[in-house]
Amino acid sequence: MKAPGSSAAPETLAHLFRSLGNLYAPSERLVYVNRDIDFNHIKVVGFDLDYTLARYCQAELEDLTLTVIFEKLYQAGFPEGFQLDRGESDFAMRGLVVDRQEGNILKLDRHGYVGRGYHGLQPLNSRELGRTYPEQRVGVEKARFSSVDTLFSLPEVNLFAKAVEHFDANMDDWGAGGFTDYAQVWDIIRTCTNASHQDDSIKASIRADPSRYIVRDPDLPAMLHRLRSLGKKIFLLTNSEPEYAQVLLELLLNEAGRGYTGWESFFDWIVVSARKPSFFTGSDPFIDVESGKATRSPKRNVVYAGGNQTDLQKVLKSHPDQILFVGDHIYDDVVKSKKNFGWRTALIVEELETDITTRRNWSVMIEEVEALRALRQKLSREVARMKFGLNAMDRSLQDEGLRLDGRLVTNSDYDAGRAVLLTEVARKRKELQVIDRRVNQLARKVSDAFNPYWGSLFWETHDTSRFAQQAETFACAYTSRASNLLFIAPEETLFAGAGKLAHSWRLP
Numbered sequence: 001m002k003a004p005g006s007s008a009a010p011e012t013l014a015h016l017f018r019s020l021g022n023l024y025a026p027s028e029r030l031v032y033v034n035r036d037i038d039f040n041h042i043k044v045v046g047f048d049l050d051y052t053l054a055r056y057c058q059a060e061l062e063d064l065t066l067t068v069i070f071e072k073l074y075q076a077g078f079p080e081g082f083q084l085d086r087g088e089s090d091f092a093m094r095g096l097v098v099d100r101q102e103g104n105i106l107k108l109d110r111h112g113y114v115g116r117g118y119h120g121l122q123p124l125n126s127r128e129l130g131r132t133y134p135e136q137r138v139g140v141e142k143a144r145f146s147s148v149d150t151l152f153s154l155p156e157v158n159l160f161a162k163a164v165e166h167f168d169a170n171m172d173d174w175g176a177g178g179f180t181d182y183a184q185v186w187d188i189i190r191t192c193t194n195a196s197h198q199d200d201s202i203k204a205s206i207r208a209d210p211s212r213y214i215v216r217d218p219d220l221p222a223m224l225h226r227l228r229s230l231g232k233k234i235f236l237l238t239n240s241e242p243e244y245a246q247v248l249l250e251l252l253l254n255e256a257g258r259g260y261t262g263w264e265s266f267f268d269w270i271v272v273s274a275r276k277p278s279f280f281t282g283s284d285p286f287i288d289v290e291s292g293k294a295t296r297s298p299k300r301n302v303v304y305a306g307g308n309q310t311d312l313q314k315v316l317k318s319h320p321d322q323i324l325f326v327g328d329h330i331y332d333d334v335v336k337s338k339k340n341f342g343w344r345t346a347l348i349v350e351e352l353e354t355d356i357t358t359r360r361n362w363s364v365m366i367e368e369v370e371a372l373r374a375l376r377q378k379l380s381r382e383v384a385r386m387k388f389g390l391n392a393m394d395r396s397l398q399d400e401g402l403r404l405d406g407r408l409v410t411n412s413d414y415d416a417g418r419a420v421l422l423t424e425v426a427r428k429r430k431e432l433q434v435i436d437r438r439v440n441q442l443a444r445k446v447s448d449a450f451n452p453y454w455g456s457l458f459w460e461t462h463d464t465s466r467f468a469q470q471a472e473t474f475a476c477a478y479t480s481r482a483s484n485l486l487f488i489a490p491e492e493t494l495f496a497g498a499g500k501l502a503h504s505w506r507l508p
């Protein structure tokens with residue numbers, strides 16, 4: 001052992017510190033904060049299940065969903081010639097808006113303006129977008145538009161885009177099945193998707209082979225154990241049915257030892273079939289899944305179905321500000337849970353991991369685009385001011401003549417000076433064109449690196465996306481996985497950066 005005062009190599013100490021604390025996560029696994037959270041102050045942490053504790057293998061789930069839905073779609077009159085092949089389904093992204101009337105899929109910026117859009121799978125240029133959306137802003141609340149709020153919805157959007165293409169090329173076939181407009185096509189896709197979730201046809205396949213569809217996360221039991229050992233209470237609040245939740249959680253938390261006797265022992269309260277978002281506004285009792293008995297006061301270590309937030313809040317015996325709820329659905333988990341009682345909220349944004357990795361890999365080009373945009377702004381301001389100055393001088397010359405140091409400027413002197421300034425304006429304009437071309441070229445490359453159809457989940461054109469705006473407005477924090485809570489130190493306060501959402505602008 002070294003004597004006090006002697007110094008160990010800093011790197012060795014850092015390694016030792018990491019191995020003991022395991023608190024150093026790569027930036028794609030950090031918890032990002034919109035509103036300060038004092039983690040020491042949090043007494044209870046609640047978790048949603050699907051896409052929160054349970055991460056899905058999206059490609060497998062999409063394949064399964066499409067297989068199941070297609071049977072129903074054909075029964076509902078979809079033409080036999082309409083198919084979606086494996087691997088064709090990489091189009092949809094969370095945060096998009098479906099225009100069921102026009103057969104368009106749109107990405108909006110933070111102000112609700114249409115940034116880019118596709119008719120089916122065909123990109124719409126700015127002229128076409130301007131014609132269809134003359135007011136530019138889209139009121140997503142209207143029955144015409146449907147918001148893509150969860151990763152569960154991606155298959156139906158992929159399906160709709162492809163169906164619109166097929167509809168345009170084969171109207172007679174669709175007409176024979178009773179389809180005369182895009183809205184009918186969208187509505188049937190939605191109906192069949194909902195039916196597939198409700199009639200158990202999707203979930204039965206997942207229950208039969210859960211490891212094919214669910215991604216195991218070794219940090220998940222460690223994270224729950226860390227929270228428990230810090231004295232925090234934990235609850236599960238999922239819309240999934242008890243049989244389904246059990247299969248998923250057995251796979252995810254099948255850890256023996258450390259005092260755990262099965263997945264149930266990781267939780268203090270367990271609520272399944274919760275019917276969020278009405279769980280947060282209703283007053284349904286909690287039904288003991290085993291005995292069928294109803295109660296207003298759910299006990300620990302019993303699995304309940306139904307229930308409501310008011311009664312759960314009472315048994316949690318904590319101030320709402322001490323309860324953190326973690327979920328992936330912006331409305332059903334985040335907006336609603338915080339509305340009545342003011343629970344703190346963390347939004348799971350799985351896409352953050354690839355988004356941050358892309359930003360890191362492309363950081364040189366992203367910085368170049370930002371620097372060129374700043375230069376373009378400066379140059380365009382200079383050009384505008386020079387033109388304004390020249391026009392003002394022209395007017396003065398015509399009205400009363402121009403004076404310099406008390407002497408009247410001759411027309412020939414003025415013309416010579418004016419010509420120099422005009423040359424300078426022309427040079428700057430040319431420079432602006434070069435910068436414009438370069439910015440557009442680089443911005444396109446960067447955008448394609450994030451997603452060839454839609455760019456970054458968090459950006460749209462020069463501003464943040466509607467999704468980023470929602471995450472910023474409603475969620476106290478956001479992170480890529482529930483297990484990332486493992487990387488928060490027990491007494492850490494997570495501080496929000498001033499201003500916009502971290503992933504809107506700053507490079508990680």
Ligand SMILES: [Mg+2]
Pocket residue numbers: 048049050051052327328329
């Ligand atoms: Mg969920």
